[in-house]
Amino acid sequence: MLRIEPAVAISDRRELTGLSLSMFRLSQWLASPRPYLMVVGFALFLGFWYMAVEVWKLPRFEQLPGPTAVLREWLSSNPTYGTSIYTSDYYVDIWVSVRRVAIAFFLATALGVPLGLMLGWSQKFKEYVFPVFELLRPIPGLAWVPLAIVMFKGLETPVIFLAFLASFFATALNTMLGVQSIDESYLRAGYCLGASRWQVFRHIVIPGSMLYIFTGLQISIGVCWFSLVAAEMVSGQYGLGYLINTSYITVRYPTIIIGMVTLGAVGYATSALVRLVGDYMMQWRVRELALGGQS
């Protein structure tokens, strides 16, 4: 955990907001050993991959493309298997996947957060809706594929729908737990101070469940990618899942790895973005943590 020296914290903390605070944190991070340990971790992983595949040719690894082969293919202006950073198809695949995830995640959040808030806030609403919700939630995304294709026209909407579903359940459930986790005294304090039921909802319930909501969104963006790739492998055209699947069928092994690594990077980026938005919206939490959780 990042621990700011007390002297710095007291003099600077209150001045720093938004971007300058982020820059401050970045400089603290760079001054700590953490980024360098991370680099070592990556080096060990890539080193093992290289040795296992290209030098030792270990059983089970001998069929795999090694890191140099993947890198050569990836950076080649004239790739053997047709996909590299110089081919426009690569970017079409990335863009199509990102767009699908963005739409699915946006819809899941826009519907899941209000549903979760309602479930947590109104006992009556919960009694109507939650049993149905809990019955639908464990159904794996892939089981929805036939229905999705029957329900939605075209190739695009079924894929988005499948990515949406998993994401939606994760968000709604965590939001509900967030509302339920709010300490009763906050609500009581609100009423004591003269807030109406709506004001308590707006000023206590929503911000009070924010921590859980963003935990939910972290999970949600993850499962969104997960089901998107599964859906792209089953149906749909373009997209990173589609790229991986067609590369497998057409025996383009380095391209599979390119697709996988790209998914990892793009997935990480979207996840980091969600975290960043969360930190921005919960400055109070960030500041508490910066003090080392002192209370």
Add this chain to the structure above:
Amino acid sequence: MLQPIAKPRPTAPRSGALRIDQVVKVYDPDGAAVLAVDHCSLDIRAGEICIVVGPSGCGKTTLLNAIAGFHKIDSGSIFLDGELLCGPGRPQAEPGPDRIVVFQNGALFPWKTNLENVAFGPVMQGSLSVKQAHEKARSMMADAGLSGTENSYPGEISSGVRRRVEIVRALMNDPKVLLLDEPYRALDSLTKSVMHEALLEIYYRNQVTIFFITHDLEEAIFLGHRVVIMTSRPCKPKKILQVDIPHPRRYDVLTTPRFRALMDETLEAVHEEAIKAFVAGEREG
């Protein structure tokens, strides 16, 4: 905290008298009725600091929650300045800014700055604009020695300071009664002594009625005009002790013979109840 303590306001406050009349509260969580409060009657004068002590789980908090309007009573009635808060035909009082609770574990909203917390009441009630409320909050915080903490979040300040912010948040609404439920339970004894003098100072300036629950007998006698010792469950007054040490008080009264004598008197009564509660195996709460 060594500034001279403000003189009590000469005029006695006209409002904030609480009358608890034959209140009964039964808990019935799983079919077996538990009598928490049994025909409890207590008159709290306007502007009085009334301290309630009693064994853990005796039902003191139940009484406080009934006054605050957090739950129903089963019979009896509670009046504030002659007006019915709850009673026949109205089992639960409406929570409102005339009776504000300061909670045991603190209930400052961690997602609002201290200033926003203090300004919360008037802004919600619409009695002040956000700007006016912030101005008033700033000046009240300055009066309570809380300047410089306005833009911090509650998670960034010490628990003692947090408790003071919470009391100022309550006072922003000119409440008739402050209901404090063991507010200093979690504080260490050094911080506690500072908090006691700070609370008295706030009290001398505002003369609000204070209903204060505690386990700490020293705290009880140091702060209170009267100390009400409750019986073990069901809760009702066993003994009411007049603390005849004149206000304003400072921490040096703790060593006076009179204070020790009052301590002994209270201790005896409380100890008896504590043993009863222990034998009955009440859950702490």
